[in-house]
Structures are given as structure tokens and as C-alpha cells.
Amino acid sequence: MNTMFDGETTEFDCPNCGQKITATVGRLKRGDYSCPNCGAVADTKELNRTLDQADRDAAEAERKIKKILGG
Ligand SMILES: [Zn+2]
Numbered sequence: 261m262n263t264m265f266d267g268e269t270t271e272f273d274c275p276n277c278g279q280k281i282t283a284t285v286g287r288l289k290r291g292d293y294s295c296p297n298c299g300a301v302a303d304t305k306e307l308n309r310t311l312d313q314a315d316r317d318a319a320e321a322e323r324k325i326k327k328i329l330g331g
Contacts, residue, residue: 263315276300285311 266286274281279297287293289311293302 263311264318265311265314272302274298274300274302 263285266284266289268285269282270285270288271280271282273279274295274297276295277298277300279295281293281295281302283293285307288302288304288307291304291308293304294300295302
């Protein structure tokens with residue numbers, strides 16, 4: 261599923277070697293991201309859970325805003 265966050269770039273440290281990794285959220289969500297330095301595969305499960313929650317929160321916020329604005 262594509263979300264509004266897919267195009268966002270995120271930065272994190274490789275849990276294995278500490279290399280700073282920059283990748284788009286959409287790329288990470290596919291779950292096949294490996295560190296360019298050591299080849300460790302990033303665990304994107306927690307990221308996906310967080311994104312799902314953020315997506316629901318954003319959708320809920322949008323509904324509330326539209327209600328307030330009468331849209
Ligand atoms: Zn690494």
C-alpha cells in the first residue's frame with residue numbers, strides 16, 4: 261500500500277555497523293533494504309507498524325479538520 265510517507269527520506273544508523281543510511285520510506289517499506297556498508301538487512305517491521313499508525317492518525321486528523329472547516 262502506498263502512503264503519503266512513501267516519498268519521505270529518512271535517516272538512520274545501521275544497527276550492525278553504525279553506518280548512516282539515508283533511504284526513502286517507500287524503499288524501506290518493501291522490507292528488502294540492506295546496508296551499503298556491511299550488507300545487513302534492515303528490520304523494517306517496527307517501521308511499518310509506526311507508519312501504519314501514523315497513516316491512521318493523519319487520516320483521522322484530516323477528517324477532523326474537514327469537519328471543522330465544514331468541508
Ligand atoms: Zn551496516
